[in-house]
Amino acid sequence: MNTSANGEYYQAPASERFSIQQELDRIEEIVLESPRVPLSGKTMVSEDELLDQLDVVRVNLPAAVQESVQIVQQREEILMEAEQYAQEIITSAEKQAAAILNDMAIVRQAESQAAQLRAQTEQECAALRGQTLSEIEQLQTQARKEWEDTRARTVGEAKTIQEDADTYADQVLENMERQFMEMLHILRNGRQQIQGGQSLDTETTAPPQAPINPTTGTARPATRREAMPVRGLPERPPLQRNPGARS
Template sequence: MVLASPRIPLTKRTLIDEEKLLEQLDFVRVSLPAAFQEALAILQQKEEVLLQAEEYGQQIVDAAQAKRAQILDESDIIRQAEREAEKIQHQVQQECEAMMEETLAEIDRKRRICQQEIDEMRRQAIAEADEIAQGADNYADNVLANIEQELDDMLRIVHNGRQQLYADTPPHRDPNSHKKK
């Protein structure tokens, strides 16, 4: 209405029809409570939508934070599991190395014991062989001494027998005869 009304030249004023303006003001006055009600309803709806949007946004933020915390927890669990696995692997490796060292030391100790036993058995075998050889030599010497004694006895018997043979007859000298003195 203001824009459609004629303007007074050289001024910034506009001529407005008073009746039309009053009619419009009455219409606005009558319509205003309904418009206010509508505006209030729209504002309430806007507030409710904003609250719902804020709640939904908060739920999304909470869910995202929970997911982030879960992922962090899972990654912490994974890192902790990896650290634990490395620790166990290192411990097992140390235990294996220690067992290997113990086994090698035990093998070396048993090898030395076996070598000592072999050396002792060799010494005993040599000693027994020497003892057997000495016994055999002593036995042979005893047998030979007995044979020698028996031969000496036999020679004496032979010599005595010859002497008795010649005791009754004069001895004639045989160049082949042998006398034992």
């Protein structure tokens, strides 16, 4: 609100909107521009001009205050909206942070479980590897012992078979030798009868020579059968002439 030339108040246009600061500055100018009383420190102010300016302030002050209040309210609303928006952002950020932390906790838990599972698997593999190596070593030891036992048993059986075969062969050779000696004795007696014309006493015939062991090459004791006397060949009957033959 401003004053007209006749002292009446009118509504200032928007371009001339009231400013309390400007009006106060105007009052200050009136005081400072008024003539001063020498040696008194006082100023002679035009009462009408000062009152008019105060009326301008008084009339326009409610509107200015109301506008200021509206500005303050708008500011508070803006601040409230900004605070609400900021709170929403903070709440959303906290939710996102909580979700991220939850995801991170899940990831850490999964990583921890994976590490535990990996360690458990490695431990089980190491134990299984050790058990397998121990079983393999036991099997090798057992197989080696069984092989040695089988070899010793086989060698023993082969030795026994060889000894039995040697004994059997010795018995066979002994029997053959005895039979050959008997035959040789019979042949010798037959030759003696043929060559010397002597009759052999079958009861007092000289015993044969001691048989020879073919294995050692030395004489061995005669068996009971070899020590028995051998009957000689029967004497050849004398030739008889035919009575009807020529004398």
